[in-house]
Amino acid sequence: MDYLLHIFIVSLIYAIFAMSLNLELGFTGLYNFGHVAFFGIGAYTSALLSLAGHPVTLGMVCSMIVSGGMGALLAIPALRLTGDYFGIATLSFGEITRLFFLNERWLTKGPMGLPGIPRPTWIGEGVAGLPWFLIFCMLLTLVVFILTRHLTRSPFGRALKVVREDEYVAQALGKNALSFKIRAVTVGSILAGLAGSLWAHYISYISPADFTLTETILVLLCVVLGGRGTNWGPILGAFVIIFFQEIIRFLPIPADFDRFVAPIQGMVYGAVLIILMLKRPEGLLQEYKE
């Protein structure tokens, strides 16, 4: 039962993470291949602040501010060019952020990571706090869902879609494409920071190994599988992927084969991404186009 709660909490955190990526990838058409960096920045900000004795709420708010700020800082140079270059810049940003976590021992304790990150006081530690943490995550997921739905249905969201379909049309209509893209990345990074700080407070231990390309692929898969550019898609994708990932643990795998499990899982993720792109690029839920 507790394990089921755990799966639900992780799925919800990934749902928030996926919704934040969907805003960039699905609605604005920006290939962000280093989105995990903002998840990591959020996690570390929140963890460091709460470990220094500040309230968890403050940590979570600050993590959103720091992630959003970093997102804007990256987006301003990286978005001056379209298309593939943004993918390159974000991919390398993701790697560099991981290097930063790994090397700045005075701040992040390097590869040892940060243990003992507290949960919000009203939730309580250990298994007893799980139902409350689930409710907390559900509330936040709901808020993020309503926010992104509102955002993408507003004139702002429609402008993002125009930018995605054809930047020149957007510009001809008097929309500053660059500014729209920067705002999309900033909001996406803020939400990724929120997901990251939730992750840190839930798992209570973070290290640079938690924020690698694997997590980027995982969240990319959530968005693409669920359906890019839809509001429900990332949530559906996150639940499918996380349940799949957790169910593998229950398969009767002989101990000798343990070391093969993670690579095979990775190959499956990669293969699913390729096959989806070849056979059903729109994902499970198709974007509604008027």
Next chain:
Amino acid sequence: MEYYAQLLLNGIIAGSIYALFAVGLTMVYGVFRFINFAHGELIAWGAYLALFFTRSPFYLPIYFAALPALLITALIGLAQDRFVFEPLRHGNRITLLIASIGLSYFLRNAIRLIWGSDLQTYGFMPTRGIDLAGLSITSAQITMMAAAILFLGILYIILAHTMLGKSLRAVADNMTLAQIMGITIKKVSLAVWVLASFFSAVGGVLLAVDTNLEPMMGLTNLLKAFAAVLLGGAGNVWGALLGGLIIGVAENLSVAFISPGYKDFISFALIILMLLFRPKGIFGILGGVR
């Protein structure tokens, strides 16, 4: 002073390897106008396949082991195009890029599955450097330099003095026009993928001779190849060559000023700087010397 000269020498050696990675990446971009995020895995597969042929039941010396490794890597490169990129070439760009990042993840995990995640080497004993006018250079490094010069020379002859090179440049310039003039795209695309995989694999083996093999080597070196390609201007083969050298030298000289943990940071900083100030590469002013 000698210290800096030594760093410069190391940088040139590393840079000539990066140049080998970058020419393939930039050639694929020049012809197909997309950035292959799975390019790094060709580097890693080349190195690992050579490892495979130096061990039981083959026990080939490294120079002979490299031959079948190069051939198989070229086949992987062709398979990439045949099964993933060719079907997606005329679709949406975002599907192509997501498929290529999925493919890179698939190939990387296949390496982890077959060869494990640990650091490995070809098993050479580290040799003492030969003294060369106060600078130290190992025999492995001399081999690397010689091989890099040899292969880049071969590339020069192919591109500048053969019909294949001419048609390659024609297709890169304008694919439709080249087709009208009777150039078979199939042949050119075959040549591009074989050359790109071949050069990455050569670079991968040479790099692994001097350092070691690990599943992440593809990603790390992909970022350097990206930086080199951007420095030279995307699609510009000679620019990529020079870009690779610059990255190698900059990285090695940086060791004198910043912590070695941040060596990879240099290529990232260069990527961002280039995107900001000279998106067309340092030769952009000349309109791209192809």
